[in-house]
Amino acid sequence: MTELELEKENVAIAKAYKELLRVSYRTLTDEDKKLIRKAFDIAVDAHKDQRRKSGEAYIFHPIAVAKIVAQEIGMDATSIAAALLHDVVEDNENYSIADIEQLFGETVAKIVDGLTKISSLDTEMDVSLQAENFRRMLLTLNDDVRVIIIKIADRLHNMQTMESMRSDKQVKIASETLYIYAPLAHRIGLYNIKTELEDLGLKYTEPEVYKDILTKIKESKEEQDQYINEFNNVIKTSLDKEHLEYDIKGRPKSIFSIRRKMQNQGVSFDEVYDKFAVRIIYKSKPEDEKFLAWKIYSIVTDHFRPNPTRLRDWISSPKSTGYEALHITVVGPKGRWVEVQIRSERMNEIAEKGFAAHYKYKEGSENDDSLDSWIAKLQEALENHETNAVDFVEQFKLNLYSKEIFVFTPKGELKSLPKGATPLDFSFSIHTEVGMKTRGAKVNGKLVPLSHELKSGDRVDILTSETAKPNPNWLDYATTAKARSKIKSALKEDKKIIAEDGKEILRRKLKQLKIILNEKSINELVNHFKLKTSLDLFYRVGIGTIDNTMLKEFASSRSNAFMSYIKNKISRKPTITKEELDKDEITSKYDMLVFGKEEEKLDYKFANCCNPIPGDPVFGFLTINDGLKVHKKNCPNAVSLQSNYAYRIMTAKWIDSSQQEFAAQIILSGIDNLGLVNDITKVISSNMHVNMKSLSFQSDDGIFTGKINVIVKNNTLLKKLMENLKKINGIDKVSRV
DSSP: OHHHHHHHHHHHHHHHHHHHHHHHHHHHOHHHHHHHHHHHHHEEEEEEEBOOTSSTTTTTTHHHHHHIIIIISSSHHHHHHHHHTTTTHHOTTOOHHHHHHHOOOOOHHHHHHHHHHHHOOOOOOOOOOHHHHHHHHGGGGGTTTHHHHHHHHHHHHHHOOOOSOOOHHHHHHHIIIIIHHHHHHHHTTTOOOHHHHHHHHHHHHHHHHHHHHEEEEHTTTTHHHHHHHHHHHHHHHHHHHOOOOEEEEEOOOOOOHHHHHHHHHHHOOGGGGOOEEEEEEOOOOGGHHHHHHHHHHHHHHHSOOOOOOGGGGGGTOOOOTOOOHHHHEEOOOOEEEEEEEEEHHHHHHHHTTHHHHHHHHHTSOOOOOHHHHHHHHHHHHHOTTTTTTTHHHHHHHHHHOOEEEEEEEEOOOEEEEEEEEOOHHHEEEEEEHHHHHHHEEEETEEEEEETTOOOOTBBBBEEEEEOOOOOOOHHHHHOOOHHHHHHHHHHHHHHHHHHHHHHHHHHHHHHTOOOOOSSSHHHHHHHHOOOOHHHHHHHHHHSSSSSSHHHHHHHHOOOHHHHHHHHHHHBBBOOOOOHHHSSSOOOSSSSSEEEETBBOOOOOOOOOOOOTTTTTTTEEEEEEOOOEEETTTTTHHHHHHHHHHGEEEEEEEEOOOOOOOOOEEEEEEEOTTTTHHHHHHHHHSSTTTEEEEEEEEEEETEEEHHHEEEEEEHHHHHHHHHHHHTTTTEEEEEEEE
């Protein structure tokens, strides 16, 4: 770099630093500013020789992370200093955690240490390490919740600046973000950051879909602003009459949530009816907040008819993230459904800043109860360290995104549980001992099975017995992480005793076969018998389902399990030459998919979870027992696989599909009319290269639904057929399963 460029860069760094102090959500004291300045100087020194992939000085990254922590999340000076220092120990050997402690004190050092531990595990080597990484991160909550908050800010900035990375790296990081960081931000109540993480995640995992929705949102912006003005004009006079100070804003739903609605409801962008929400934010004294929220509710519903099933009162019972608001869905101007969110300025800040705003409004009180209770809940989920790390992350995720219901104890206390919870989850939420001794349950005075799904407002009474104990069926009834981990632990205890004996028996039997029982041989045995863990192996030996004969068979076929699997499962064929690819027609001895940079021909199977057909964007996934599986890029399992098992993902590319045909199922619905079936069969038979395998139709009170199984050669032919079916008079929706 020239001196002039260096000087320009230094000016930009100084400007970014001043901006950080200026935009901080908290009022910074002189002491705070000194602490932040000291952290900034150390960070500048530690990163002076580093540059990011984009070419800019590395120091811009910690400043940007600190700015997110200060402005968007609204944390204190300690957090801002820790954010500036978050990569110092990892990236520079001249600074150790002890040095940070000496310079900044114990709290900052503890947070930086937590962040360094998380980063040091970032690796593409192994799934269990990746999941273990997440578990470690979550366990740092025991030390300081600020570790997680800064990690989320770090991830947000990385997602915002990922353009210059390799595309496979982008997909891995984006999948990981959708898989764990967005749910975490949601759980901490950082809704704005959660939304941005989800949208950026979609931008890199499904770029075409993202661009398409983004363009359509921009196109409909003018219409949306006009609609909000109309809405505003209708209720403005009534609100002004009550001398309320308020602001009405329109907020478009996130790209990610529109995409989810399109998928879940099988509709197009134009058919998603609530693409934005109207937010009414009012000024209020703390004691009047509830009264004014219901007054505004009353005014809105005087003018617009509400949908009674869509009222959400999170003012009387705030969410466990601390979120408070009143949500109503009304028939707005032009007869369109519109969601109206009513919040005071305080509630709005809490929704945007999460727990940081709680601290602001609770100054003077020693603790923030909601933050403490949230950490307590997380720690419950983290208690059971024995779980396999991947299961643990899956379990934890289930609890992160779950919607809440509120139920009552016999004494009238309110308990919040995730949607879908059962009496068994309720009993474990009261106390582990109650859960373990559950015999039955009464809901609203009636005896119900333990699998009964609870609803908001239910009154639940648990019946216990000293002789009751968990049985394996309970795992089918329990949904919360706490209940499941406690049940698993109880069931494991019995299994463990048998497994301990089994391990000794196995050691003796293998000795006779001249095999030493060690980690390598245990892994080979687990793979050979298609088991999941060594505990399963020892348990089966203990109860005698794995006997001498089976062990002898293993000994004779013994070889490196993974290598033999690679050789047997994936028969490598010669790399295809450019000439062969360019042929107009590739003969049937070639498959249609090639894998990896070398474009190799490998044996593969299609995954049942998403049933890809030629033309679909796909990737290959290397399974342990089932060879190479091909998934669609938007498969429901794709994000989890790409996040957890990045090292087993193979790029896949279609080369020709003229030689094979594929089954696909189309679902139709619409208004029944005379000759509709005839029209449908005519369209299918007139579509060249499409064979109809089976079809079934039913009509129910004038509504027609149908399933058609067809055989097609590729995606383009299927799309064309679906477009032609949509044109038939009376057909409303056509989708592929």
